[in-house]
Amino acid sequence: MQTSPLLEYLIENLRCLPGVGPKSAQRMAYHLLQRDRRGGMDLARALTDAMSKIGHCSHCRTFTEEETCTICNNPRRQNSGLLCVVEQPSDIQAIEQTGQFSGRYFVLMGHLSPLDGIGPREIGLDLLQKRLESEHFEEVILATNPTVEGDATANYIAELCLQQGIKASRIAHGIPVGGELEAVDGTTLTHSFLGRREMHY
Amino acid sequence: MQTSPLLEYLIENLRCLPGVGPKSAQRMAYHLLQRDRRGGMDLARALTDAMSKIGHCSHCRTFTEEETCTICNNPRRQNSGLLCVVEQPSDIQAIEQTGQFSGRYFVLMGHLSPLDGIGPREIGLDLLQKRLESEHFEEVILATNPTVEGDATANYIAELCLQQGIKASRIAHGIPVGGELEAVDGTTLTHSFLGRREMHY
Ligand SMILES: [Zn+2]
Ligand SMILES: [Zn+2]
Numbered sequence: 475m476q477t478s479p480l481l482e483y484l485i486e487n488l489r490c491l492p493g494v495g496p497k498s499a500q501r502m503a504y505h506l507l508q509r510d511r512r513g514g515m516d517l518a519r520a521l522t523d524a525m526s527k528i529g530h531c532s533h534c535r536t537f538t539e540e541e542t543c544t545i546c547n548n549p550r551r552q553n554s555g556l557l558c559v560v561e562q563p564s565d566i567q568a569i570e571q572t573g574q575f576s577g578r579y580f581v582l583m584g585h586l587s588p589l590d591g592i593g594p595r596e597i598g599l600d601l602l603q604k605r606l607e608s609e610h611f612e613e614v615i616l617a618t619n620p621t622v623e624g625d626a627t628a629n630y631i632a633e634l635c636l637q638q639g640i641k642a643s644r645i646a647h648g649i650p651v652g653g654e655l656e657a658v659d660g661t662t663l664t665h666s667f668l669g670r671r672e673m674h675y
Numbered sequence: 676m677q678t679s680p681l682l683e684y685l686i687e688n689l690r691c692l693p694g695v696g697p698k699s700a701q702r703m704a705y706h707l708l709q710r711d712r713r714g715g716m717d718l719a720r721a722l723t724d725a726m727s728k729i730g731h732c733s734h735c736r737t738f739t740e741e742e743t744c745t746i747c748n749n750p751r752r753q754n755s756g757l758l759c760v761v762e763q764p765s766d767i768q769a770i771e772q773t774g775q776f777s778g779r780y781f782v783l784m785g786h787l788s789p790l791d792g793i794g795p796r797e798i799g800l801d802l803l804q805k806r807l808e809s810e811h812f813e814e815v816i817l818a819t820n821p822t823v824e825g826d827a828t829a830n831y832i833a834e835l836c837l838q839q840g841i842k843a844s845r846i847a848h849g850i851p852v853g854g855e856l857e858a859v860d861g862t863t864l865t866h867s868f869l870g871r872r873e874m875h876y
Contacts, residue, residue: 477737477744477767480725487721490714492706493699503725504765505693507738508784511726513691518722520688521707524681525715528708536678537708543678564705566678583709
């Protein structure tokens with residue numbers, strides 16, 4: 475029994491955060507109330523703004539509150555001739571931290587999974603195809619996760635590239651098979667980028 | 676480099692939660708944006724309401740958005756003649772879960788710590804004394820943590836009780852010395868309640 479319905483409601487709602495169980499939710503709520511009300515208010519504002527204003531970049535599909543994201547808007551990035559295809563916005567983060575890549579991205583927001591009804595359209599491949607047709611790319615780097623679905627998705631996109639006469643490569647060395655790209659350390663990911671190989675059919 | 680300033684701001688602000696480092700903050704932000712925007716909005720509202728509306732009960736000092744809390748308002752609790760003194764609002768939670776106590780509480784929001792400038796007034800002992808003088812209590816159960824400061828605080832309050840001719844007892848068995856009351860399991864805390872002993876001078 476809580477002494478305050480609002481406190482109870484806060485504890486309940488903190489559990490929407492991944493990895494937060496009833497014990498940590500309670501600890502978080504008490505911590506904010508006792509020691510950091512200002513931080514709690516700032517977090518509330520940050521949540522409201524992010525949830526209501528962040529959409530997807532019309533070029534690369536990553537998260538942004540603008541029509542296009544800061545990476546797509548960067549002229550230096552536009553002239554690199556390189557496009558890196560990833561599954562999640564968080565993968566961009568991981569790749570940016572290696573400092574090995576200065577091209578543009580395309581974010582699938584998932585991978586092909588026909589049994590779950592996720593086909594090419596659901597992961598934005600119609601938009602990707604339009605970009606491959608209308609923009610100039612020298613190479614498309616396929617940085618989907620090294621899983622069955624990630625590999626299948628990479629192969630599918632490699633064929634799209636082939637049709638346009640664009641070289642497609644797959645990042646390779648260092649990522650443990652079946653692992654998540656996001657969880658890999660920067661050095662491994664660097665090797666993975668440097669050791670990428672062209673995809674042939 | 677984040678692709679969105681609002682996303683960056685959200686990740687930064689999630690770190691005000693205890694136990695949340697940069698990696699989990701990022702994971703939380705992406706999870707909400709990709710899978711639970713509604714949950715994120717609800718959490719924002721819960722935070723705003725809790726941070727701005729929750730104050731302290733004018734009777735027992737625990738957290739409540741009303742003048743007095745739900746426990747203090749309960750007539751059955753008022754007639755028990757028992758008062759349990761704890762350090763933190765979360766200790767009430769722990770004790771309520773044992774089902775062993777049906778009296779009222781007093782929350783110190785800390786413990787005596789003269790070196791840090793925390794004297795009797797800072798932990799509400801003037802308010803406690805007024806309650807001891809004006810209300811009828813048969814017994815005051817001192818459930819401060821079994822630490823040096825918690826013991827010293829219990830002894831200080833036991834003397835206040837003695838002056839009013841009220842029996843003071845200290846919870847005892849089962850709580851590891853130097854431990855935190857909040858971290859103890861329900862069974863241990865039950866034993867600790869049942870095995871309480873009167874304080875003598
Ligand atoms: Zn973009
Ligand atoms: Zn109260």
